Amino acid sequence: MQKRFTQKFLTNKSTAYILAAVFLVMAMLMGISIGTVSVPIFDIFRIISANIFHLQLDESINPMHSNIVMNIRLPRVILAGLVGASLAIAGASFQGLLRNPLADPYTLGVSSGASVGAVITLFFGVSLPFAGLFTLPLLSIIFAFLTIIIVLIFARRIDRGMKVETIILTGIIFSSFLGALISLMIALTGDELRQIIGWLLGSVSMRGWDYIQIILPFFLVGSLLLLINGRELNAMSFGEEKAQHIGVNVQRRKMLVLIAGSILSGAAVAVSGTIGFVGLVIPHLTRLLWGPDHRHLLPLSLLTGSGFLILADLLARTIIAPTELPIGVITSIIGAPVFAIILMNRRNERRG
Amino acid sequence: MLSIQHLTGGYAGETILKDISFDVHTGELFGILGPNGSGKTTLLKMLSGVIPFSDGTVMIKNKSLKSYTAKELAKTIAVLPQHSSQAFSYTVKETVSLGRYAHQQGWFQSWSTHDETVVQQAMEQTGVAEFENQDIQQLSGGERQRVLLAQALAQEPEILLLDEPTNHLDLSYQKELLDSLKGWSKERDLTVISIFHDLNLAGLYCDRLLLLEDGRINLNASPNKVLREERIKEVYRTNIQKQPHPSVPAPQLVLLPEIESTQDKLVFINDSMLEVEEDYLALRSPIPLRTMSSGVVGSGIGWHQVFVNRHINKQVQYHHPQNDMFSFMKENGFEPDETVGMMTSVLIENASIQFIKERDFSVLIVVTAGIENATDVSRGSEHPFQLSAGTINIWVFVNAHLTEGAFIQSMMTVTEAKTKAMYDLEVKDKKTGTIATGTPTDSISIAATQNGQKLDCAGTTTPLGNLVGKGVYECTVQAIKNNRTS
Known part of the structure; x- marks a missing residue:
């Protein structure tokens, strides 16, 4: 009986990982292949392997295709994937930590905080000594971290029990405030607002390999920090006191998770602007499908979030081609209704 | 097992407990009583290390509470809090398994056969094994309480702290829970410290009672000495009457309602x-x-x-x-x-x-x-x-x-x-x-x-x-x- 359970458990989880990985690979191939110029899938493999192993390209492959894949679509897909993965895993861990299925970098105001950091860097040309290229993500991360700390302190002041709705409300208040602050800063610099709004809604287009270099180290550090805290997040989703009773060093683990979450969302915002609801929708769907155990929820959210954002980006650039929609428009159109559904289910649960 | 000396402290700026000293012995079922706001829960939270105290010492197994790491403490003390919330729908088994957290070592935290045995035992002792694959959010309040008790037992603690464990439980589960606690304390030398609202239940099951009043100890003695009519009337500021239990030599206190009763009508x-x-x-x-x-x-x-x-x-x-x-x-x-x-x-x-x-x-x-x-x-x-x-x-x-x-x-x-x-x-x-x-x-x-x-x-x-x-x-x-x- 017990053995059968374990087996079922294992197969269940491996199925989950396989499906998530297949979804990601499919999304990547579609993202690279589809566009104004469509590249055959088989060619994609050949182009990429040729570039990795520095082989001579096959004569039959159109050199323009190679150019499109290597310089435009592949970096774009990878960037979208990294941003999606970062936001999804950050959202999943914020939700576990705050015991709040409505938490994500966007609703908590973390993304807006990071935007403030990014706007300061981009529009005022700030440059940290020795940071160079990394000034942008570092400032974004610092602002993201400060924002989440302030939001949490503020929420605790309002309501010591830190009710789910209080945290979200505080996050949204801060989000609006910081958003206004950004608009003000931009208006004062005299740039065209349209461009800024485009950036605020998020985009992964025309970023190139540089931006992948910017986000990758932060993505690796942040994800690793979160992945090793899966069990602690499980414990903390029963409440901080309960987690401490079980033996979790709550203060340290909480800080780790908050810092890692800020690193991921800060870095994501720095390279792509604020892309809403990915961190909300993906962990929620993953939890519905495969259960709330964070040891699996975090890696599965990472894979699924990555694939999801690649597809969202594909949609954003093809739906009204040749014009491109900001990717945040797509994620919000999907995300906001999901947010509403989660909120309604919670209400019903409490009543029932 | 547990020795508390001159414990003083509370929340920021407000001292709730003043100069509390008492000992709890191995295998004792120790009850904490007191009116609302007398500091019962605060005391329990200090003993479990959740809130710090400003003065005094808490010694657990001759070692200061402050020198325990979170994991060490979790292997010695398990807590069943009064309120619990589940944000996500973990299964019963996942919930109980979390109790093994402190016992697992290393980065990979592998699940040993011993872990599995302990979890199965804990689920059987609390009668939740039959729904190990169900979501805790779908269980009734009483069942959830038992799942959390199983989680606490999976910690293999030497001391179990409970905050009004019979809250939300119907009569038969109240009795079942307290009978189990009494059994574990006698057979396995589990030290049980529990807050009680119900004085009669406390009197029936506890070996010793600690009566708190305004953050101080009013009395720490056997149930018969603590549950005296005059003392309880004074501490709880209400009208009660003591009478013997019909079949067990334990005191029972009954409330005397103030509302006009039928006996106020003059009848000849x-x-x-x-x-x-x-x-x-x-x-x-x-x-x-x-x-x-x-x-x-x-x-x-x-x-x-x-x-x-x-x-x-x-x-x-x-x-x-x-x-x-x-x-x-x-x-x-x-x-x-x-x-x-x-x-x-x-x-x-x-x-x-x-x-x-x-x-x-x-x-x-x-x-x-x-x-x-x-x-x-x-x-x-x-x-x-x-x-x-x-x-x-x-x-x-x-x-x-x-x-x-x-x-x-x-x-x-x-x-x-x-x-x-x-x-x-x-x-x-x-x-x-x-x-x-x-x-x-x-x-x-x-x-x-x-x-x-x-x-x-x-x-x-x-x-x-x-x-x-x-x-x-x-x-x-x-x-x-x-x-x-x-």
Whole structure:
């Protein structure tokens, strides 16, 4: 009986990982292949392997295709994937930590905080000594971290029990405030607002390999920090006191998770602007499908979030081609209704 | 196991606990009591290391609480908090397995067979194994409480802290939980420290009780010493009364409601309330009366509203007088729980009735007397044991407030008056030829309205004793005469 359970458990989880990985690979191939110029899938493999192993390209492959894949679509897909993965895993861990299925970098105001950091860097040309290229993500991360700390302190002041709705409300208040602050800063610099709004809604287009270099180290550090805290997040989703009773060093683990979450969302915002609801929708769907155990929820959210954002980006650039929609428009159109559904289910649960 | 010295502290800026010192021994079931806001939960949170204390020491297994790491502490102390929230739908097994967190080492935190055994055991002990794959959010409050208890047990703790564990549990689970806790503390030397709201449960199960008042220790002693009427009245600032548990030597405290009770209505029981029928004599009181009786139904001490003396045919043999009496009462619309029931072979019309008034109180006496089985109490062994009709039934209704002592003295006075009546009428024990003192199946019921004059005693020379003694004597004499002439 017990053995059968374990087996079922294992197969269940491996199925989950396989499906998530297949979804990601499919999304990547579609993202690279589809566009104004469509590249055959088989060619994609050949182009990429040729570039990795520095082989001579096959004569039959159109050199323009190679150019499109290597310089435009592949970096774009990878960037979208990294941003999606970062936001999804950050959202999943914020939700576990705050015991709040409505938490994500966007609703908590973390993304807006990071935007403030990014706007300061981009529009005022700030440059940290020795940071160079990394000034942008570092400032974004610092602002993201400060924002989440302030939001949490503020929420605790309002309501010591830190009710789910209080945290979200505080996050949204801060989000609006910081958003206004950004608009003000931009208006004062005299740039065209349209461009800024485009950036605020998020985009992964025309970023190139540089931006992948910017986000990758932060993505690796942040994800690793979160992945090793899966069990602690499980414990903390029963409440901080309960987690401490079980033996979790709550203060340290909480800080780790908050810092890692800020690193991921800060870095994501720095390279792509604020892309809403990915961190909300993906962990929620993953939890519905495969259960709330964070040891699996975090890696599965990472894979699924990555694939999801690649597809969202594909949609954003093809739906009204040749014009491109900001990717945040797509994620919000999907995300906001999901947010509403989660909120309604919670209400019903409490009543029932 | 646990030693607390001069513990002081509270939340930011506010000292809640002041100079708390006590020891808890291995295997003890230790209860913490106190009114709301007396610092019970704060004390428990300090012991579990969740909130810091400003002064004093807490030693667990001779090691200071502050020198424990979170994991070490979790292997020694497990906590079942009063409130718990589940944000996500973990399965029961996932929830219980989290209890093993502190026991798992290293980065990969591999799940050993020992972990699995402990988790299975914990689930079986708390009876949640059967729904190990269900979501905790779908369970009832009581089931969830047991899942969290299983989680605490999976920690393999030496000390278990509980904050009002019986909250949200229905009666049978309350008993089950406390029986288990008691069992674990005795068999496995698990030290259990629990907060109780219910003083009676605490008194029933705990080895020792700590009574907190305004953040200080009022008393730390055995339940019998802590649960004193005066002390609890003072600490909880409410009106309660102590009485013995009916089957266990433990104190029980009952609340005395302030709202107007039925006993506040002034009611006088008198002869006009008697219903005299061919086969029974009954009295229905408008309010429940405090009674002490030895009837076939409703014997002992209690509250009763209906009194029935049923006439039965001498020739009919009753093998189960009680069952027979129940069915009779149901047929005639008497509720057995509210009724004192007696049986007599005497014709109801031969009953003797007296209503006597004193200045401050009054008494109604009703006697039916059959003396066919008259017996000399000093030579009872010469009679075979039998229950047959032919008996003296005496009802005494007192319109006053009697203490328990007064009830017992009334019983004595009534018995003496009855014996005196037999003596004066020279009723003989047929077997021995000596003067009889009663019959083997005599019944007495003393009932009081419990309002009006308060009477502490009913000895033969007190006003109540006078009235009852004389009245019962006269009624018994009259009843015997009535029976002889008919």
